[in-house]
Amino acid sequence: MGKTILEMKNITKTFPGVKALDNVNLKVEEGEIHALVGENGAGKSTLMNVLSGIYPYGTYEGDIIYNGEVCQFQKIKDSEEKGIVIIHQELALVPQMTIGENMFLGNERGTKNAINWNETYGEADKYLKMVGLSETSRVLIKDIGTGKQQLVEIAKALAKNAKLLILDEPTSSLNETDSRALLDLMLEFKKKGMTMIIITHKLNEVVYVADKITVVRDGSTVETLDCHETEISEDRIIKGMVGREITDRFPKRSGVKIGDINLEVKDWTVHHPLYTERVVVDKVNFNVKKGEVVGIYGLMGAGRTELAMSMFGKSYGTDISGTMKINGKEVNLKTPREAIDEKLAYVTEDRKGNGLVLGKSIKINTSLANMAGVSDRGVIDTDKEYNVAAEYAEKLKTKTPSVEQLVGNLSGGNQQKVLLAKWMFTDPDVLILDEPTRGIDVGAKYEIYCIINDLVASGKSVVMISSELPETIGMSDRIYVMNEGKFIAEMPASEATQENIMAAIIQSAGGGDKS
């Protein structure tokens, strides 16, 4: 195929006490899409930071050869001058500024002392067209959706004259339609000769776009797979990532007896908090039994989180109607506190924003929702609190030196475990888990699944909201499919396939006028 545009040779990078990269080799050919996969902490992002000059030359060992010359980048500007542009996982856009202002932030058009706004917006519009956005560049960033924001990031990279584009988890905050659009855009750029490196957890995306796949594990490159030589399956990639064959991605539940109905919701309707005439959840009926895992599947924006949060003490929405029964008793939960007291727990999808106090310790986070459990008449027994947190950390296999560790320093998988511990400590009967494995790696996912199995084995009920079909099918006993605020199908997991669930969604979207 084409010539080698980038070669990273024997890259070794050590942080105090940790060898983050150990003799990594990466070879990228011109005009290809090269996927970099590996578990969290495997070293993918570190490698890209070395490449883009965030870790300057001299802080690592090894060589970067780009376009035939050895490069010694001191800062990001150096690598950008050569056409290497990285788009970070967290969007680096200022919400209160326009698309155009963002696009040329730090790279302003005009003279030294005056910005030429006509040129700024004119140029910006040109790049927006290239990524297929019809907005004008005078629109504020906060007024467009995350999908479009991601496209603005790409346009921004193009404006820097990118020849080698690095995308770090570009679809992590996008829904499926937007993700697909983005991937198609990548394929289009490829046709025009652009070289790209994509870092992603979503293996179906890797299979869809990648020409070559390099697997990183524990700081070293394990293998590079060529997708054009043989068909590469997701299982094949996973095998490389975890270093062993995963025979079953979902642990089996055996001998769990499914009992009586634990939670029942009837005609649950929720309106949007600001646009009160908009119905976000529309007459939803469902139930969960003791010892059962019920999956709620739907595309992003289907109203699943809104349903869960409105049930959890009216944390979302206005004008909520319908009835809810817990253990046969009708309840009217007005605040999260009442929900917790009625033994309902909602484990949020947004663990950093809505779930954890990142600047505080595991101990403090674990007891936050059930302070009464570790205190007496308003006074906290810190020794007891420590022991409770330590107990859960051990039970859930949270990897940490001590429960005094700040939650912000933990990996995503371990943060998720702390969040689960916090809610398990409230001793709920029903747990609503919203995207419990979002953004965490394969190994940690498996452990979360095991925790879910333990929960139902002890007689609790789990409602699992997920955007991942294999996970929904693999973990649930029963599946509800949600679309546009309505529950459109219910099926036992044994009858569910990816095809019939997607078919149900498409049918309901197309046949809406019939009902």
Added chain:
Amino acid sequence: MSAKITDVLKKYTMAIALVIIVIFFQINTSGAILLPQNINNLISQNAYVFVLSAGMLLCILTGGNIDLAVGSVVCFVGGIGAVVMQANIPWIVAVILMLVGGILVGMWQGFWIAYIKVPPFIATLAGMYAFRGLSNVVMQGYAIGINNETFLKVFGGGADCYIPDFIGSGAMNITCMVVGVIAVALLIFSVFRSRAAAQKQGYELAPLPGELAKLVVISALVLWMFYKLANYKGIPTVLIWVAIVLLAYTYITGNTRMGRYLYAVGGNEKATILSGIDSRKVYFFAYVNMGLMAGLAGILTVARATMAQPTFGNLYEMDAIAACFIGGASAYGGEGNVFGIIVGALIMGVINQGMSIMGVNANYQTVVKGIVVLVAIIFDVLSNKKKK
């Protein structure tokens, strides 16, 4: 081991800075700064800073929110007390009225901030104007003298505001020394009792050498302070109030649920709400409490001056805010503690007093204060950066 020492240094940076500042003035004032009389003055003059910072700390913990009205409230409450006492109403009634007045002001501000979501800066800015104006109304623009001897004595004003020496009668105040020894004994006893209780129940213990070192340092400081005071006129009554406030707030922030909520709301409000905690109550509590502290500070201020004046309390809020920030409270909320504000208030107090003794022009003293606040924050920002 060396890593541990740097950790300790980081944790007590400001305390070490305080020691350095004291040494600096000790040299430059030829030892005057640590004379018994000056130690006594340091406490009496800065009592209001300790009290107000304790209230301000809780507000700041909830997310860097400050209360700008504090100085005006101090003046307003003080004015009420002076007027009431002038009318020959018993001083105890005046004290209750002043404290309740502070609480009502706190409720007024807390309501707008917590339940109507008026930004604290603006709600308290409004309060700053309004209560300054009301002070003028209450006092009708005049200074009002206070001559209730009991009131002055209890709250640290007038000539004889010291706890009398029951035991000795010599040059040294024996009662003062005895209180100091008892305080240290109680401290040591409580530490070992809690360790014993923890051990009995099989809980993990903090390493003994570290805890012993801390205990020794604190005990030595307390004894030294009481020794100095004993060589002057004994325990100033105002010290009792300051000690009660500081001990109570150490307990509230460290050991109670409400204390934990203050930190949690400042750290991540959404997560706190979804943990079943009503964040509005937390904000409300913080401001009501600030009002109570402003009430107490008002009492101490008018007692010390033996009168109330419509100009009292000017810029007190800034002293309290500065003490909190110098003491390591985060401007974004969720971080800070009472030990820190004690150090912060002492740093400001020592610098003030040191410069006065050295005879530095008063105009420059304010400049130095400003620089100290800035340097403290720069220090904080830089050391946090290194952590990451």
